[in-house]
Amino acid sequence: MRYPELVSGTLLRRYKRFLADVRLDDGREVVAHCPNTGSMRAVNVPGCRVWLAPSDDRRRKLAWTWELIELPQPDGEIALASVHTGRTNRIVEEALAAGRVEELADLGTVKREARVAGARLDFRLGDGEGEASYVEVKQVTLREVDGHGYFPDAVSERGRKHLEVLAGLAAQGHRAVLLFCVAHEGIRGVSPAAHLDPAYAAALRRVADQGVELLARECRFERDAGRPVGVSLGEALAVDPGRDLPVQRSI
Structure with missing residues (x-):
């Protein structure tokens, strides 16, 4: 982009x-x-x-x-x-369409804003009305004092609802994916923010055991003479659902 x-x-x-x-x-x-x-x-x-x-x-x-x-x-x-959360889905959509997210390549047409189970997920991948893959995207910018990235940065009931919807889709045999788009160059790994939203962290750990896939990709910013001119989805980062941070300060 x-x-x-x-x-x-x-x-x-x-x-x-x-x-x-x-x-x-x-x-x-x-x-x-x-x-x-x-x-x-x-x-x-x-x-x-x-x-x-x-x-x-x-x-x-x-x-x-x-x-x-x-x-x-x-x-x-x-x-x-x-800080522009509205850019996140466009960055991910470009990567999905180009097949740059290897785990989600060759899954068919990329459709934005899929409505399922009373919620709206960011992407549906697949052709026709048959089996599909669903992807919910979350932007991560919270880097804590341990140098790790965490999501969410505040209590997120909407985020927990998305997790439950993804788990329901996985139970129906669909592929259900939570993709963390890491939009902070200082973050090299992602975990749920149990120190800010313990209910979300517990839900994420539970749905991961129920078949929801957890992926993370870095944002790669392009500069020209120091000025940011573009951004694309880059390399995979690790997702550690079990990591905790007891400290409530951030950097």
């Missing part, structure tokens, strides 16, 4: 969930749309460099959209992370 030409600045604050104040590198202060309804734990860090997408659409209330943030890591490196 290619980004529009992004503009950099410094995050001042995020507020009212959907708004962020940013000081652009030219000194202007702007209000950007924050396309993320979650807690943004560990990626809402004032003072960090952020990347915004501009828009000249006069119908929009805000001319800027917050896309990415650069986060300093304990080793001195800078990790890029996406």
